[in-house]
Amino acid sequence: MANASNDSKEVWITGIGLLSCFGEGIETHFQACKQGKPGSVDTERFAPYPVHALSEPDWSQQISRRDMRQMEPWQQIGTYAAGLALEDAGAKDDEDLCGRMDMIVSAGGGERDIEVDSNVMAEARTSNNVEGLLAERLSNDLRPTLFLAQLSNLLAGNISIVHKVTGSSRTFMGEEGAGISAIETARARIASGQSDIVLVGGGYNGEREDMLLFFALGGYLREGLPAPIGTDSEGMVLGSIGAFLVLESADHARKRGAKPYAALDKVAALHGPRGANQASARMQEALNGLSVPSGTPVLSGATGAADITEEELNLFASHMPDSPLRTFTGLFGHGIETQFPLGVALAALALKKEAFFGPLSPGETDAGSEMTPQQILVSLAGHNRAEGLALLSKVAGA
Amino acid sequence: MSSSSTRDSRNRPIVAVTGVGVVSSLGTGKQENWAALKSGASGIHRIERFATDGLRTTVAGTVDFMELDQLSAPSLTHALAQTAAREAVSESGIKSDDFPGPLFVASPPVEMEWQHRFELDGEDPKSTESGYSRLLAAARTGKHDDMYELLQFGRTADRLSDEFGTKGLPISLSTACASGATAVQLGVEAIRRGETDAALCVGTDGSVTMEALIRFSLLSALTTQNDAPEKAAKPFSKDRDGFVMAEGAGALVLESLESARARGATVLATLSGCGEKADHFHRTRSSPDGSPVIAAVSRALGDAGVSADQIDYINAHGTSTPENDRMEYNSLKEVFGDAIHSTPISSNKSMIGHTLTAAGAIEAVFSVLTLQNGTIPPTINYDVPDPDIPLDVVPNVARDKPVTNILSNSFGFGGQNACLVLSNQFV
Incomplete structure (x- = not known):
């Protein structure tokens, strides 16, 4: 699906918004990658599960107190x-532009009310009418507006309300694949003129806790101290991450004087069985289709989940041995639906800054640390399904 | 470049519908559903899936006839989608395990359910832990791969993709109660981009659980007219007081007209236009001036290249909430002018309830059936007209009338508005 026949317009990345354990902003995240040290990890709050906790911004810079309470x-x-x-x-506060701006959000579901859930479970242990108990407790204890904080499409809904982005609004779901499809579809719509x-x-x-529970059920979480991402990774460390991009046709950007970080040339969104080396075989086939030049640096969002992380990293070691490989997940944690947008954002930043990064994980060598990349390949093999590749290139004169 | 006859006035590939499938509380498949729709039957009934003592609303359009190993929202959601998609793909004549294009699935957000929490909570009766710590301890025993599989957001689409052999990474999506229409819209766009000759578009929802019902109740969105369940959904009536939660699935095989003709497929209808516009007014309410709905309707007409007077039937969103139906009328009046008073408009939700994530897809399927049969399904339970909504709602009895262009509306929480135009050109 990577190459559409009606795919002629150049697609630029003209805006990046990042928020993570390092804090907010472009420079913060570029420096974090330059320094290559993991961001803050909280090992106690959800022990035995470490998490990359958000470094909270001054929320009022983007969201009114009234709107904050609704989320x-x-x-x-x-x-x-x-x-x-x-x-x-x-584009901020440009009512006309935001009013015709399209939006694709990759999202999961929202937080549970942990206290309500915990109370119900405690009472249910001794109840002889669990359904009656549920009906009563949920009817009385659930905050009516909590539902709106749980619906997947209500991140997009809040962005419409707070930032007035209303051209269109679509929410893709499905763990890492949601982020991959969101980037793929956004690019395809612009490239085709839609x-x-x-x-x-x-x-x-x-x-x-409810999110950790989900991944713990599948045995995907690392316990104890976080470990660097490598071929021996055995579990994921979740990270709180916000990652948004503004994608735009080059013509549209030029007309309004917007400058590109990079061009988003190609995206491949892959799916299929996950037997041994089946994912990497799919990715390799897609790489051939993308015709990535030899030596192109690779930025991987490898999840840290056992086996698939090894498979993804080995693919590049064997198939693109001349390409410097950097795995950014150890710095930020794994942001599931945001992981692919984050990778594309970091690649765009590096192209704009004409700088690649030093080793971000122990298995990585110094080669390429000082290079000026012309193109960067972003890679992500989802922990359980979905693989994505994106090829970005430097925009001449940008 | 193909011949001009398979491209629209903007030189885009014309998108044909070559297969449709449906499940609702009225039954399985097009035949059962269409017969019930034509006769004005209701699929709404008293909820038996869980105890409703003490709940404000006790009626729904649940689908209780699917065979499942264990009932849960994700497993029912999948079964409904699978049944509808099998019917659609079969009708299209496309090989049932090698679909030559992408899959778009509108599905409800997945959540762990109380049955799962109670199972984990009770796993170690000697545990001194409480709350989620106790659940996490149970999770760490490593015995819950099945629960994990069930609760992934991408799982329904993944299983459908595996079964039908669709191409690429399947897309699961939500635009709340407009989701089904958005799934169709994504398929139309992919074909128009020239990426693919075909797309499988599904909207599915099997998420009527006690907690889901209570949540909508807490937002005062549901009817409380429980005494006669079959009368509870009464779109456009003066005594409407909320929607009826319901389940079902709709599936459409979309295909470029060129491809459909090349393989000799029967064209059931064309998906001639889509329109979308988000609303920034409120999380659950529409802009008072209706401008986003007006824009979505206008864009759909513009995209289809038809004028309002060429629309001869509107398949309404028509939820039966006081606000939606009034807003829908006011917005349509802006686009259609006085012609809106003589344009037939009916709400399938009067019979099947509000199938939420699936609604837009199911209503697109019913629109195809309306085009094919030349019969407009009624709005049932229309006994007390609302003088503020002077519409021809095709009250209570189906109407035989040839139809050429249908506008199908879908609106959802979070400012979602998506409209489709379906036509019987090129059929």
């Missing part, structure tokens, strides 16, 4: 990062 953290993170991206693209400008990305709160 749970995952929405606040996403809405804040979306505001940063709009600001960066010179849209001029798209706000795309997601918000993820990894500091949630």
